[in-house]
Amino acid sequence: MIDFLNVPSPCYLLDEELLARNLATIDRVRAESGAEIIVALKACAMWRIFPELALHSDGATASSAAEARLVFEEFGRPAHTYAPVYTDRNIEEILRYSDHITFNSLAQYERFGQRALINGLSCGLRINPQYSPVETDLYNPCVPGSRLGVTAEELVAHGGLPEGIDGLHFHVLCESRPEHLRLALEAVERHFGEYLDRIQWLNMGGGHLMTHADYDCDALIALLREFRSRHPHLRLILEPGSAFTWRTGYLVSTVEDIVENGGVHTAMLDVSFACHMPDCLEMPYKPAILGAHEPAVGEKRWRMGGTSCLAGDYYGDWAFDHELKVGERIVFEDMIHYTMVKTTMFNGVQHPAIAIARRYGRLEIVREFGYEDFKGRMS
Numbered sequence: 001m002i003d004f005l006n007v008p009s010p011c012y013l014l015d016e017e018l019l020a021r022n023l024a025t026i027d028r029v030r031a032e033s034g035a036e037i038i039v040a041l042k043a044c045a046m047w048r049i050f051p052e053l054a055l056h057s058d059g060a061t062a063s064s065a066a067e068a069r070l071v072f073e074e075f076g077r078p079a080h081t082y083a084p085v086y087t088d089r090n091i092e093e094i095l096r097y098s099d100h101i102t103f104n105s106l107a108q109y110e111r112f113g114q115r116a117l118i119n120g121l122s123c124g125l126r127i128n129p130q131y132s133p134v135e136t137d138l139y140n141p142c143v144p145g146s147r148l149g150v151t152a153e154e155l156v157a158h159g160g161l162p163e164g165i166d167g168l169h170f171h172v173l174c175e176s177r178p179e180h181l182r183l184a185l186e187a188v189e190r191h192f193g194e195y196l197d198r199i200q201w202l203n204m205g206g207g208h209l210m211t212h213a214d215y216d217c218d219a220l221i222a223l224l225r226e227f228r229s230r231h232p233h234l235r236l237i238l239e240p241g242s243a244f245t246w247r248t249g250y251l252v253s254t255v256e257d258i259v260e261n262g263g264v265h266t267a268m269l270d271v272s273f274a275c276h277m278p279d280c281l282e283m284p285y286k287p288a289i290l291g292a293h294e295p296a297v298g299e300k301r302w303r304m305g306g307t308s309c310l311a312g313d314y315y316g317d318w319a320f321d322h323e324l325k326v327g328e329r330i331v332f333e334d335m336i337h338y339t340m341v342k343t344t345m346f347n348g349v350q351h352p353a354i355a356i357a358r359r360y361g362r363l364e365i366v367r368e369f370g371y372e373d374f375k376g377r378m379s
Contacts, residue, residue, distance in 0.1 A: 002357050004290075004329045007252045008365065010271040010352035014249035014336050016359055019049065022211040022244060023056040029210055029217055030058070033224040035236040038080055040206050041067045043241025043337045047074040048356065048366050053244060061239045062098070065090040072097035080203070080239070082126060082169060084148060086112055095119045102126050102169040102203065106150060106158055109165070117164050124167035124203065125150055129187035132172035133180040134207075136283060142172055152191035166200045167235075168192060173207025175242060178219040181208065185227055201235035208238050211246045242337045250290070251276065251335035251352060255328045256307075265302050266314065267324050272306035274313045275344045276352055277335065286315060288333040295319035304330065308347045345374045 007013055030037050036058035047070055053060075054075055062068035062079040071079035078099035085104065086094060091112050094101065101116050102124035103109040109125060116123050128149030132142040141148040149170065155161060172184050181204065189196070196202070210217055224236055257268035273280050280287055295301045295317055302324060303316030324330075345351060351369035358364055 004250075004252055004331050006363060007355060008353045008368070009252050009254040009329065010269075010276070010350060011252045011355050012249065012335060012340055012352050013252055013355045013357055014046065014049065014245070015357045017357075018248040019052070019245065022246060022248060023052070025211050025217065026240075026243065027056050029221060033221045033236075034228060035224050035238055038237060038239045039075075039244055040239045040241035041071065042341065043206075044245045045070060045341050046245075046336070046354065046366075048354075050074045050076075057244075058237075062094075065093040065097070068094050068097040080237070082124075091115065095121060100124065100167070100201075102167070104148065104150075106154065106162065109162055113162070113164055122166045122200070123164055124169045124201070125161070125165050126169045126171070127151075127155075127188070127192055129170055129172060129184060129191055131184055131187035133176055133183070134172070134174045136174075138282060139174045155192075155195075161195045161198060167203060168195065168199055168201075169203035169205065171205025171207070171239075173205065175209045175212075176207045177209075178216055178223050181220070182223055185223070196231050196234065199234070201237055202231075203237040203239065206239050206241045208240045209243050209246065210240065211243045245336040247334045249334075249336040249357075251332040251339065253330045253332065255324055255326055255330060257326060258324065259305065265300065266305040266316075267302055267330065268305045268307070269330055270307055270350065271332075271352060272308045272310075272313055272346075272349050273304075273315055274306060274308050274310050275346050275349055277332065277339060278342050278344075279338050280315055281312065284315075287335070289318055290331040290333060292318040292320055307349050310346075345377060348374050 026037055039053050039057050039060040041060055042063050059077055060071045060075045060079055062071050062081045063083050068079040068081050079097055080100040081094055081098040082102035095116055100122045104126050113123055126149040128142055128151045130142055132140050134140040137143050173180055209215055253269045253271040255267045256270050259266045299319045301317035303314055306313030353368040354366040356364045
């Protein structure tokens with residue numbers, strides 16, 4: 001049992017035991033499906049846990065030169081790298097730290113492909129199968145006019161798959177279920193089936209939330225086996241982000257003031273939705289808070305207010321079985337993935353520390369942030 005009063009505030013806190021539970025699930029899918037599962041750094045680049053992740057995965061995927069270098073140095077192996085665009089300024093660094101590289105467009109492959117091949121990398125092409133179950137346009141890579149991936153029509157107009165391409169890569173899911181992957185694979189076979197016998201690997205991207213309590217891992221395993229039976233020569237690769245650290249930790253905060261205006265009660269916190277939990281405002285979604293529940297009719301409602309000066313830096317409503325008071329801990333659940341990697345220092349607000357609740361009750365403070373971190377990002 002974690003004593004949150006002993007955790008610094010604000011703080012991202014990963015629970016090592018919860019992480020181990022997720023890794024066991026991922027190991028099972030790897031073993032029973034035969035697919036490779038690699039870690040997507042875009043969701044969680046907390047490199048202190050890379051040694052553990054490396055034992056329960058087949059590598060890691062990067063979306064930038066910085067991520068590729070972090071994989072190489074801290075994960076201990078070259079990265080699978082995909083970025084929407086490469087430049088003359090970063091391509092050499094990316095090639096140095098990667099062994100797979102996926103190009104977003106035919107023009108990018110024509111520009112940099114030979115350099116990748118000369119350096120011994122396996123080259124892939126991101127495709128757009130024109131199917132995605134994602135309803136929020138901000139996260140949907142298959143909206144009309146999408147800048148992400150090559151359509152089948154583009155490949156036909158080009159004369160087919162370019163020489164030197166070893167793999168195809170699609171990423172159309174987001175916290176999705178096996179039935180959505182089935183529809184995606186059907187779209188891939190429908191639009192790109194003629195190329196599947198000519199490649200060595202198929203990367204199915206992320207969004208496979210296999211560690212969710214309601215996710216049907218048996219269905220995923222059966223689907224991957226079924227697909228492999230039709231294409232036995234292909235290496236199948238999945239690169240989930242959220243699944244590795246889904247529900248493995250918290251964002252610990254403190255009530256610093258209570259404001260009442262027009263009947264609205266707001267607990268003012270030492271964290272920010274805009275700076276430290278941006279997906280809450282972007283998707284949007286309402287995070288769970290330990291000890292809180294959905295307000296019943298007539299029950300007192302509490303809004304949580306962020307520490308930045310942005311007017312919309314708040315979320316609500318929640319209810320509690322007691323009156324909130326200054327100094328009380330507010331602990332947001334499931335705050336390890338797509339949080340630390342997306343933070344800002346807008347307003348110079350205090351960046352949360354990073355800590356790990358180790359087995360047997362030991363608390364490890366991994367990193368604390370201060371003025372020099374803020375100053376170092378400015379000119």
